[in-house]
Amino acid sequence: MKHTKVKDLLISTTTLQEVNAKGWVRTFRNNQFIALNDGSTINNIQCVVDFENTAEETLKRITTGAAVSVIGTLVESKGAGQKYEIQVxxxxxxxxxxxxxxxxxxxxxxLEFLRENAHLxxxxxxxxxxxxxxxxLSFAVHKYFQEKGFVYVNTPIITGSDAEGxxxxxxxxxLPFDNTPRTEDGKVNYKEDFFGKETNLTVSGQLEGETFAMALGQIYTFGPTFRAENSNTSRHLAEFWMIEPEVAFNDLDDNMDLAEDFIQYVIKYALDNCVDDLKFLEGRLLEEEKSKPQADxxxxxxLEKLNFVLENNFKRVSYTEAIDILRESTPNKKKKFNYIINEWGADLQSEHERYLVEKHFKCPVILFDYPANIKAFYMRLNEDGKTVRAMDILFPGIGEIVGGSEREERYDVLIEKMKALEIDEEELSWYLDTRRFGSATHAGFGLGFERLVLFVTGMTNIRDVIPFPRTPGNAEF
Structure with missing residues (x-):
């Protein structure tokens, strides 16, 4: 007999039918009531065992975590909080x-114990x-871009370039670690390596994505990226997933419009399709909040936070205006910030970003026109010569969730920026070709998928929103 998912049994319109359910025992009480879950829904279905006619040896084996198959009649439940149950x-x-x-x-x-048992x-x-x-959320990402006519591009995981510098x-x-081949000056001889040059795991698919945008118009990548940053915090992973659209002929304003529309779309999709899961997570968080000091x-x-993002237009503020706001803010004047803002040019920290969103503007914020010296080489230089057409989207409780820019499409300006940063032109000659041949205004952004999942689920540690977290000193499972 073919089994039926618990999710479908719980919304069935026909009772007194014989059904087969398979899943894992969440609880077994009074030698009679099994709470069965098969992963299709947050909700369990109660299975009532005829313990008088069930072998004692079988009853002993019905334990938490056991996988079972039950065949019985689907009936209306007499118990509170459940519509149906299975008379086994x-x-x-x-x-x-x-x-x-x-x-x-x-x-x-x-949560620490659960991370140690990530496989269970x-x-x-x-x-x-x-x-x-x-x-x-992953499905919503693809759905959004496919509906908008974007082309999905699989950019390489192994790369010879460093997009971020x-x-x-x-x-x-x-190469072997013992007897590694060396050049005459003692350096590793990568010419003898598999690819004939030094290669790495990618930190971003952006540069390769730009080349496709300049042929296909609008593309997006969605794949794994890697950072060897030795940062053991609740916000960092060594392996994570990035969403990176690139659009030809878009400027910074178009880029901000796209990012805002995209984020609101995927959050709404989650609200529409994960109601039970999000309500459960909200209840769990409310219980946790009770044990925290009021200030924390x-x-x-x-759910209110998610709807807050949907119902509010994102406030667009220049970096310069944001610095003025932060410099004159009470926590800055009273030295409550860990990083005091004294002058223009400071690299904003999470505490500053959250202050702007949660305290000052009380809505999501897009900061733009950042100092050139704190942003990547590929961002378009403004006419003032000191800022670039960069943008960051800031969210309540999390700070930066999106980073992007209008790209520097002018060949001569890009060359000068690369020289100033001592970036090898030869290594990125293929990237420079997109500026040599048919260059045009274009823009894009990157959104760390785990940051998005963190925000939507309300979790506070990024290690809890990826199946098997990879962090310094940890590559289990």
Whole structure:
């Protein structure tokens, strides 16, 4: 008999039908009531076992975490909080189950403990909800761009260029660590390596994406990226996913319009399609908030925060105006900021970004026209010669969620910027070709997918919104 998903059983319009459900036992109480979940929904279906006619040995094996198959009649439930239940006629234990060793017992576990058991944590309500939301958001990303006529481009994971110029990249090599071939001056001889040159895992698909935008008009990438930044914080991962659209003929204003529309679309899609999961996550967060000092509590419940982003136009503010606001702010004057803003040119920290969003403007904010010396070489230089056409989108509770810019399309200006930063023209000759042949105004942005999932689920540590986090000292599973 073909089994039916728990999600479909719970919305069934026909009772007194024989059904087969398969899943994992969340709880088993009174030797009679199984809370069964198969991952299709946050909700369990109650299965009522005829314990008087079930072998005692079988009852002993119905433990938390056990995989079971039940066949029985779907009936209206007499219990509170559930519409249907299954009156079980046949029960089968699938595989083995060791109740004493299964770590995910029906009790509250710390997030740190769950990270140590990342291969099993998805069986908890919280992580099941997070990963379903992540899946829906991922689909929404593709749905948005496909509906807008964007072409999906798979940019390389192995690259010989550093898009950000940060140098914090993972090297890719097939050279032996013992007896590594060297040049006459003692440096590693990458000419003898697999690719014949020094290569790394990519930090961004942007540069390659630009070349496709200059042929296909509008493209997007959505794939894994890597940073070898030795940062053990709640905001950093060594492996994460990036969404990067690039659009020919778009300027900075067009770029801001696209980013705002895109973010609101995918958040609304999650709200429309993950109601039960988001309500559960909101309830979980409200419980956590009770144990925090009043000053550390969120100003808005999760669903209110998500609707806040949908219902408010993003405020557009120049970097210069933002610096003036921050410099004159109370926390800056009273030295409550960890990083005091004294002068124009400062690189904004998360505390400054959150102040602008949560305290001053009380809505999402897009900052633009940043100092050139704190932004990447490929961003278009403004006429003032000191700022670039860059943009960052700031969100409540998280700070920066999107970074982008109008790209420098002028060959001579780009060459001068690369020389000033000592970027090898030969290494990026292919990138410069897009400025030599048919150059045009174009723009794009990058959105770290995990940052988006973090915001939508209300979680506070980025390691909890990716299946298997990769961080300094941790590459388990």
């Amino acid at each position: 006629q046949k029960l089968e234990i699938l595989g083995d189950s060791d109740a004493e060793k299964f770590p995910m017992q029906p009790k509250k576990h710390s 944590r998805v069986r908890t309500n919280a992580f099941g909800a997070i990963m379903r939301v992540r899946s829906v 940060a140098g914090e990249m993972f090297k890719v090599t097939a 509590r969120s100003e808005m419940p999760l």
